[in-house]
Amino acid sequence: MNIPHENETTMMMNTTLNQLRGLRLETMAQALEQQLRTGGMAAMSFEERLALLVDREVHGRQDRRCARLLKLAKLKYPQAAIEDLDSRSTRGIERSAVMSLALGDWVQAGHAVLITGPTGAGKSWLGCALAQHACRRGHSAIYQRVPRLGEELRIRHANGTFTRWLDTLKNTDVLLLDDWGMTAMDAQTRADLLEIIDDRAASRATIITSQLPIEHWHEWIGDATMADAMLDRLMQSHHRLTLTGESLRKKVPAKGKAGSQAPASKDTD
Secondary structure, eight states: OOOOOHHHHHHHHHHHHHHHHHTTOHHHHHHHHHHHHOGGGGGSOHHHHHHHHHHHHHHHHHHHHHHHHHHHHTOSSTTOOGGGOOOOGGGOOOHHHHHHHHTTTHHHHTOEEEEEOSTTSSHHHHHHHHHHHHHHTTOOEEEEEHHHHHHHHHHHHHHTOHHHHHHHHHTOSEEEEESTTSSOOOHHHHHHHHHHHHHHTTTSEEEEEESSOGGGHHHHHOOHHHHHHHHHHHTSSEEEEEOOSSOGGGOOOOBOTTSOBOOOOSOOO
């Protein structure tokens, strides 16, 4: 039995590494290089080393997909995470309720999450945290501020991209509509928003954040017929989260023992 010389072994591994990269298995190639540099790996079986390589590649792909989804989502607070949720009693929500929602099947089931509360209570942050967690679980998301939606829609109607954008929204797993009810809507924006919500009803998840209590949404939408249709679709299957307490923007960071200021709370919008 011929045993490969060290030079032959090195050439063979270099070829393997190049082939892995040629197959776009960069993370696996990096993991293999790390194994080759780690002396203790020689004591492991072939099956164990292979399992580690495959595991690294799988997790690497998941991380890259998550990063890509977060980039496409364009969240207002991309670093918002439910693990950092401020669950003090003054906020009016239970951490367990939010975690149960985040870890549940609301995205797959196409449910709506309606987050209301006063300004600065953390609505936008919480909405982004839920959308960010959905991205971490492999779902696509898009963030839109409703006060700017009318302008966005007018531009897309003018340049002929509205229909394609509507299809994009229809196929996005989570749509976050931030600052719902803050400014008045014109007739065209109202009609387009109904189209967006109708496309997603019972099949795609929607998050809405609003200072306006839900009982006033019908009046804000303006047109009674469209309001009935819009709210009927949103209320089919929904979860309500009502935040309370003073604005977190008013908080003054506490002084540390060394005189430095502690970071302000993350839940600030």
